[in-house]
Amino acid sequence: MTAGYALFDTAVGRCGIAWGADDAVTAVRLPEESDEATARHLGAGADPSEPPAEVARVIAAIVDLVSGANLDDDLSWVSLDMNGLTDFQRAVYEAARRILPGSTRTYGEIATEIGLPGSARAVGRALGENPYPPVVPCHRVTAANGRTGGFSAGGGVTTKMRLLSTEQAVLGLW
Template identity: 55%
Template sequence: MDTADTRQLADASAVPGFAVFDTALGVCGIAWGPRGLVGVQLPQDDPTLQPALRRMRQRFPELPEAEPNAEARRAIAAVQALLEGAQDDLRDIVLDMRGLSDFHRRVYELARRIPPGQTRTYGEIAEELGDKTLARAVGQAMGLNPFAPVVPCHRVLAAGNKPGGFSAGGGALTKLRMLDIEGARPNGMASLF
C-alpha cells in the first residue's frame, strides 16, 4: 500500500459521525470527530433505539449517523463492558473537550481519575480544585457532562454520599444502579437491585 492509500485510510477513520448501541442499561449514543469523542449519551427514560437516535440527531445535528471508526468501536465496547460490570476506568478513551470551559475540563479530568467501584463527593472534587466553595459548581458541571459514563459523573455524589442529581433517564436511581454494577457501596449501603 502506498503513502496515498495510507493517508486515505487515516482520513476515512477521522470522518466524524454518531452511532447508537445497546448496553445492559438500554440504548446509548456516541459521537466522534478527528480529535476523539465529542459526546456520549446514556439511555433516557425510553431506552429503545428511536428515542436514542432522535436525541443524538438533536444533540449533534452537524454529524451524520455513521459506522463507528476504530476508536469509536473501541469506546463502544468499553462502555458496554463497564455497564456490565467491567472494572475499566475508560481513561484511555480520547475526548475532544475543545468546546468546554477550562473549569469543566478540570472537573471532568478529576472525575476520570475515580476508579470504578469508588466515589467522591462534589465537595471533595471542589477541594481537589483548590476551593471547597466550588461544590455547587462541580455539581452543575456534572449535570452538564457530555461524556457520561466515560467521564464517570455517576461516581460523584452529593454531601453525605447521597446520590444527588443525575441527568440520565431514571435520574438518581440510574446513578445508583450504575454504582451497584461497579460494586460501589457509598456509606456501606446494601444493593438496591
C-alpha cells in the first residue's frame, strides 16, 4: 500500500517515486507523457506528499545517477518493497541490481546467473514489468550480440540509450 508519492525533476525528465508506511520504495517511474500518467503508473492511491528523509535521499541519488553526477552509487542500498512479486521477478531484479553503472549484462547472462539458463525471454518480460527503474537498472540489460533489447519506460529504447550514455557504458555494435 502506498503511503505517499512525489514527482521530481531529473536530467531525463520528471520522474516519480512511491513509498510505503516503512519508507521502503514501492515504485519508481521514469518520465511519462504527463505528471498524471506518471502518478497513475506509480499505483499511487494517495495524494502527493513531502517524502520522508530516507526517500528524499533516494530521490537525490536517482537525480545524481541519471545526470551522471555520481556514477559510484549503484543504488543497491535502496530499500525496496517487493511484496506481490514472484520469486522469479525478485531473483531477476536482485541480479540486475548487481550490475554497476557503466556496465551491461545480457538477458541470457542474467538467466544463467539466477540458475535458469535458457530463460532469457522470461528475464526480458520480468524486466519489462520492473516497477523500480533505475533503482533496479533494467536499462543495463541488453540483448545478445550487442543489440539494445526493449525498454518499457517512457521514451522506450531512446531513454535506455540516454541512461547508458550518461553512465558511459561501453556497448557492442547493434
